[in-house]
Amino acid sequence: MEKNRHVLKEIIKVLLLCARQNVAIRGHTEERSNFIVILKLKSENDPILREHLSAGKDRATYLSPQIQNELIDLCARQIRDTLVTACNSAGCFGFIADEAKDCSTSEQISLCVRFYDRSTGEVKEYFLGFVEADSTTGEALAETFLNTLEEYGINVNNIRGQGYDGAANMAGKHRGVQARIRQRIPYANYTHCRAHSLNLAIVHACKEPLIRNLMDTVQTIAFAFDYSAKRLLQFKESLELDRDVKDAMDRKTKIKTLCETRWFSRVDSLTTFLKCYDVIVAALEELSEDGDSKARSHVCSILQFDFIVALVTAEHVLAPTNPLSALLQAKEQDLLEAVKECQAVISILQAERADDTVWEAIFSKCEEVGTTHNIAASVPRVVGRQQHRYDIPASDNQEFKREIQRWKARWADVVDKPATLADSLRAIRTPELYPNVYHILEILLSMPVSSASAERSFSIMRRLKTYLRSTMTGDRLSSLAVLHSYRETDIDLDKIIEKFAAKKPRRLVLQ
Incomplete structure (x- = not known):
């Protein structure tokens, strides 16, 4: 034996x-x-x-x-059982899910949970595994979600928050997943992924014609250098001749292409393009002289003052969204802090919009970039009628109340009050004294801020199930994903x- x-x-x-x-x-x-x-x-x-x-x-x-x-399944279950036990002991949790196709065109759903761990005083977000979806209707997905969670041993009646993207089958008011789950668990409040909401806001803002044309031009030129060895070599040679730009590029030797889905990450691409604007122009001119007809059209499109204005302005305006996006995707982030940070970015942009000195600084930078290439500042032609502009003016209640009064009195004379929901929970040494306040804070913390944890798991899925391993079954994929995610366990x-x-x-x- x-x-x-x-x-x-x-x-x-x-x-x-x-x-x-x-x-x-x-x-x-x-x-x-x-x-x-x-x-x-x-x-x-x-x-x-x-x-x-x-x-x-x-x-x-x-x-x-x-x-x-x-x-493999037994090993993955051992890890999952530990996570499920911690989730059930929390009393309430938030549920996060997202869907994506794998390399065999099967629809894989990532299941994650979020809860406040009383033993460590921290917010936890855990990936539980993948499950294949036979249908992507709201009814079928809701049934799959709840059945799978129950299979794992989770008490689904403790769901107090749901976090998905804004797709109709997930967020639909009447027949979406969130609505179907709320029919069974009324207190499972739905939160649209805040990172996704930020992304949609940027997409909407970038529909302004000048910015839209800017994005298309930057992407076309980035692809032109990225997919041609000759052009990339010319870019590197031009970069070597400009020591200031090379130092500013911080050892980068390529233009960064724009992400097709995460628009808030495009600020990095625009910043890189702006830093090496002179090098790009020099490289394209050299290629043009060598008979590259596309290089000639590219250099003509960026040697325009309206392009420079759009590039400098877009890079400046989008800059605050990158740290905000990183903050929204943090596992320990809570909804209240997320709202505060979003309001801070909105306040910055509103203040800058009304500050003439900011616009003067942006315009001066545009003139500085243009002067190097003999591009005079000019106002583009506008039509007489603009109809589609984006910037046109325009338990017992009495007991609960007494508990709230005690809670307020508890912090009335305290100078260093808790800054976050998690800090507030950790400050309650004896939850029995403030049971309702404690439970409310737990529910708020368990409500998902974003579906980033589910989206991160798809990176694991794509590393595991490649075209060389495309026949892998769903159960094996899910178990391997759990073992790979918690490889230190x-x-x-x-x-x-x-x-x-x-x-x-x-x-x-x-x-």
Whole structure:
């Protein structure tokens, strides 16, 4: 029995190594797979394992893909059970979900939970796994979400917040996922992902014709340099000749392309383009002289004063959105702090819009950039009638009340009051004194600010399920994703073996 358990432990260790490091377990042939090769390497210094592998078909080797899936699933469940226990002990939690297609065109749904951990005094957001969706209607997705959470062992009646993007099937008022879930759990309030809302606001603002044309031009030129070795080499040579720009680029040697989905990240691309504007012009002119017809059209499009004005202004206006976006995607962020930070950015932009000195500084910078290339400041032609402008003027109530009064009196003479919801909860040393206040703060903290945790899990999915591993099943993908996400988490191998042995009769004696 001890020998059998030792062999199975070594098999599990290899599977965990591959899963945690995102190494493909199987290969085109089993004999040459990473799993078998690593086991054989370990067996060189392990006579018990070597004897087991050399036995071949005479005995159960426990190396088959079916056994691999069982062991991987048991390891992932051990981690997930720990997360579920912590979530259930919190009393209330927020639910976050998002969907994306994998490389085999299957619709994968990422399931995450958010709650306040009383033991550590911190807000936690945990990825629980993927589940394949047979249908993407609001009714089908809501049913899938709740059934899967119950399968994991989560008490779904404790949901107090839902966080999704603004897609109709998720956010629909009557037939969306959030509405369907609220029919069963009325207190599960829906929050539109704040990072997604910020992204939509920037998309809407960038529909202004000058900014829209700017984005198209910057993207076209970035692609022109990115996908041509000759043009990229010319850019690097021009960059070497301008030491000031090279230092400002901070060792970057390429123009950053615009992200098609995350518009708030475009400020980095615009900043890079503005820093190396002179180098880009020089490189395009050199390419034009060498007979590159596209380079000639590109250089003509950026040697315009209206392009420079749009570039400088857009880069300046979008600059505050990048730190705001990073803040909104933080796991420990709460809704109240998110609103405060959003209001701060709005206040900055409103104040700058009414400040003539800001516009004078922007215009001076535009003139400075234009003067280097003999571009005179000019006002573009406007039509007589502009109809689509974006900037046209334009329990017992009495007991609860007494508890609130005590809560206010508690902080009346305190100078250093808690700055965040989490700080307020940590300050309540005895929750029994303020049970309602404590529970309200817990609910507020559990309500999702963004669906960033779910979106991050899709990065894991794309690393795991590549075109070389496109036949991977949904269950195996979900388990591998959990093991890869929590690769620092220890696995109790003895418990895994006990569950494996108890699952059904085994040929080898394990307990």
